[in-house]
Amino acid sequence: MAERESLYAELKKLIVETLALEDTAPEEIETDAPLFGEGLGLDSIDALEIAMVLEERYGVTLADDPEANQRVFESIKSLAAFVAESRVR
Amino acid sequence: MSPLCHLLQQDRDPSSQVARHWDHDSETEQAVCWQAFRRDVAGLRDRIASGPDGAWVLLTEDAYAFAVGLFALWHAGRSAISPPNRQPSSLRALHTRSAGVLSDRGDWFPETSVLHPIEGVEPGDPDKLTPLQPDALATELFTSGTTGGEKPVTKRIRHLEDEVRELHASWQSRVGEVTFFSAASHQHVYGLLFGVLWPLYAGNAIQRHHYLHPSELVPRMREAGDCVLVSVPTHLKRLVRHAHLSTLRGVCRAIFSSGGPLATGVAHDIAGALGTPPIEVLGSTETGGIAWRSQWPQAAECSWTPFTAVRIACDGDEKLLRVRSPFVSVDAGEKGFATGDRISIHSDGSFVLEGRSDHIAKIGEKRLDLTRMASELRARPSVDEVALATIDRDAELRVAAAIVPSEEGRTLIQRKGERAFVRALRACLADAWDPVLHPRYWRVVSRLPANHQGKVTLEALRSLFRPLESANAEADRPIVLDQFRGEDHLERSCRVPEDLGCFSGHFPGHPVVPGALQIDWAMDVAAELLDAPPRVAELESVKFPAPLGPGQSFRIRVCNSSHDRIDFTISGDDADHARGRVRLARDPRSEL
Numbered sequence: 001m002a003e004r005e006s007l008y009a010e011l012k013k014l015i016v017e018t019l020a021l022e023d024t025a026p027e028e029i030e031t032d033a034p035l036f037g038e039g040l041g042l043d044s045i046d047a048l049e050i051a052m053v054l055e056e057r058y059g060v061t062l063a064d065d066p067e068a069n070q071r072v073f074e075s076i077k078s079l080a081a082f083v084a085e086s087r088v089r
Numbered sequence: 090m091s092p093l094c095h096l097l098q099q100d101r102d103p104s105s106q107v108a109r110h111w112d113h114d115s116e117t118e119q120a121v122c123w124q125a126f127r128r129d130v131a132g133l134r135d136r137i138a139s140g141p142d143g144a145w146v147l148l149t150e151d152a153y154a155f156a157v158g159l160f161a162l163w164h165a166g167r168s169a170i171s172p173p174n175r176q177p178s179s180l181r182a183l184h185t186r187s188a189g190v191l192s193d194r195g196d197w198f199p200e201t202s203v204l205h206p207i208e209g210v211e212p213g214d215p216d217k218l219t220p221l222q223p224d225a226l227a228t229e230l231f232t233s234g235t236t237g238g239e240k241p242v243t244k245r246i247r248h249l250e251d252e253v254r255e256l257h258a259s260w261q262s263r264v265g266e267v268t269f270f271s272a273a274s275h276q277h278v279y280g281l282l283f284g285v286l287w288p289l290y291a292g293n294a295i296q297r298h299h300y301l302h303p304s305e306l307v308p309r310m311r312e313a314g315d316c317v318l319v320s321v322p323t324h325l326k327r328l329v330r331h332a333h334l335s336t337l338r339g340v341c342r343a344i345f346s347s348g349g350p351l352a353t354g355v356a357h358d359i360a361g362a363l364g365t366p367p368i369e370v371l372g373s374t375e376t377g378g379i380a381w382r383s384q385w386p387q388a389a390e391c392s393w394t395p396f397t398a399v400r401i402a403c404d405g406d407e408k409l410l411r412v413r414s415p416f417v418s419v420d421a422g423e424k425g426f427a428t429g430d431r432i433s434i435h436s437d438g439s440f441v442l443e444g445r446s447d448h449i450a451k452i453g454e455k456r457l458d459l460t461r462m463a464s465e466l467r468a469r470p471s472v473d474e475v476a477l478a479t480i481d482r483d484a485e486l487r488v489a490a491a492i493v494p495s496e497e498g499r500t501l502i503q504r505k506g507e508r509a510f511v512r513a514l515r516a517c518l519a520d521a522w523d524p525v526l527h528p529r530y531w532r533v534v535s536r537l538p539a540n541h542q543g544k545v546t547l548e549a550l551r552s553l554f555r556p557l558e559s560a561n562a563e564a565d566r567p568i569v570l571d572q573f574r575g576e577d578h579l580e581r582s583c584r585v586p587e588d589l590g591c592f593s594g595h596f597p598g599h600p601v602v603p604g605a606l607q608i609d610w611a612m613d614v615a616a617e618l619l620d621a622p623p624r625v626a627e628l629e630s631v632k633f634p635a636p637l638g639p640g641q642s643f644r645i646r647v648c649n650s651s652h653d654r655i656d657f658t659i660s661g662d663d664a665d666h667a668r669g670r671v672r673l674a675r676d677p678r679s680e681l
Contacts, residue, residue, distance in 0.1 A: 036524070043453075043523070043525045045453050048323065056330070
């Protein structure tokens with residue numbers, strides 16, 4: 001469980017750094033909050049960028065299923081579950 | 090044979106493929122053949138013909154469902170309204186003035202009944218379909234990024250038909266028999282022409298799904314065999330980072346790019362991986378295609394070649410590109426349609442782009458009217474003044490906003506914090522603008538940044554955002570938030586970057602800004618106050634009462650107390666971090 005917690009923190013840091021979010025500190029991102037729209041307010045360009053960085057960092061490949069990807073990108077929690085399950089590094 | 094009017098009368102092999110997709114349940118590739126397409130169109134046409142007359146909203150996820158919907162509407166004597174985005178307010182405005190809604194996503198239209206273009210529709214008899222009239226209304230399109238309240242751009246069948254003919258003549262011999270993949274939405278003119286209508290006419294299969302992630306797209310393209318990619322700069326910029334892009338060499342016959350400028354580096358990287366650079370297309374919703382180019386790695390300057398049917402001119406002092414062509418579907422007058430692009434024309438008729446002239450920005454292939462967004466923000470009771478600019482970070486344009494809060498806004502900031510204030514402003518944009526267009530960078534300031542003449546110029550505004558965290562950190566400079574100039578003093582509000590270069594050695598585990606650096610920062614302010622770097626003769630009574638650390642906000646105040654003296658203070662909310670006095674050396678020139 002501690003492992004998952006540290007993956008949450010790692011992903012939050014990765015998102016803030018990748019997107020150069022100015023007004024958000026990693027620890028301020030809520031694990032359950034939506035990443036897009038109402039929550040962190042990310043957009044479609046951000047989603048592409050995050051997908052690229054996840055692939056480069058963890059070797060995870062997103063399935064070619066938009067509905068599934070929407071679920072993956074729902075929150076830090078779902079993103080972490082996906083990375084933990086499919087990472088190769 | 091005309092490309093669109095007689096498309097469904099074409100005598101094609103009934104089993105030739107029109108569309109392909111990957112079926113997740115059976116894990117197999119599925120195809121729709123020519124015969125099924127004709128029957129789908131005929132069946133839906135009958136359903137539409139029994140419904141209301143006029144323009145129908147057509148919005149789909151599936152590119153094939155879009156094609157069926159479009160031709161069924163046309164053959165039923167109706168036209169389409171093609172929503173530019175899925176913002177709820179846009180959709181509501183459009184469907185309330187439409188005859189009906191065709192969509193494969195009923196959930197996007199919670200307030201009205203929706204006809205699915207394929208599901209639940211009985212196949213019809215395609216031999217009953219009669220040719221289309223070139224002058225019939227085809228579709229209302231919208232310039233990207235705008236709201237439903239904007240004036241739509243209406244295309245007749247002939248506008249689209251002429252352009253499909255031109256694309257076919259320009260590139261069909263190069264692309265041959267292929268599958269078309271598109272990352273560009275068929276709801277817009279570029280994706281509609283390149284991703285749907287041209288391949289349909291040419292007998293090339295379209296991939297029904299828009300693959301956006303390179304890791305999804307590249308394997309699908311490889312499996313499909315010979316293919317073409319219709320893409321946009323935002324996606325191509327990511328595609329070049331994909332490790333296996335070069336496996337598409339010899340498979341991908343051409344990549345098209347439109348919707349915004351493609352960075353030269355990206356074009357060259359694609360040429361390196363695939364052997365040929367993308368074909369970039371310049372165009373707009375109003376004009377359709379204007380010109381094209383390919384940026385080859387060895388070529389020096391790369392100019393644009395107008396399409397054969399297009400006449401261009403360079404107009405007035407602003408050197409605006411004007412366009413006359415059969416594809417222009419708005420009333421443009423004798424001189425042709427004026428775009429927002431400034432150009433210079435070469436003697437051979439090709440031209441180079443020299444930037445945009447107006448307040449219209451292009452973000453992520455979407456067009457944004459900065460003036461409209463600024464007035465929307467200014468209309469909020471919490472806001473006094475607004476200035477918007479685009480800034481380029483990592484070769485990607487984003488919107489930046491400088492906001493002067495009103496009395497009400499200041500109270501809100503005091504009670505709930507700056508972030509809540511910004512979040513509320515952002516929320517008021519959400520209904521009408523695509524999230525990509527929302528300002529990414531915000532500065533809450535006490536007055537808008539002005540140049541020496543007191544004018545809010547683009548340059549002054551950008552300087553507010555220029556202090557990039559990393560660039561500043563490398564240069565050991567603070568992030569400037571705001572500045573005020575008095576008669577004999579200058580005060581600058583700043584923040585210490587989190588990762589200032591000097592922190593690594595000063596001190597391990599306990600980073601503070603060194604005193605010498607604080608003096609440097611004060612001298613930067615002095616230089617601006619004096620309009621020249623101060624000639625320091627002596628530092629007097631310098632003190633560092635409290636340490637200054639990463640992320641802290643502070644003010645530097647420099648006062649020119651007498652002709653040979655400046656005083657400086659670096660202060661936080663609770664304590665001073667540095668203060669001192671500098672005796673200035675005499676300026677040798679003043680003794681002459």
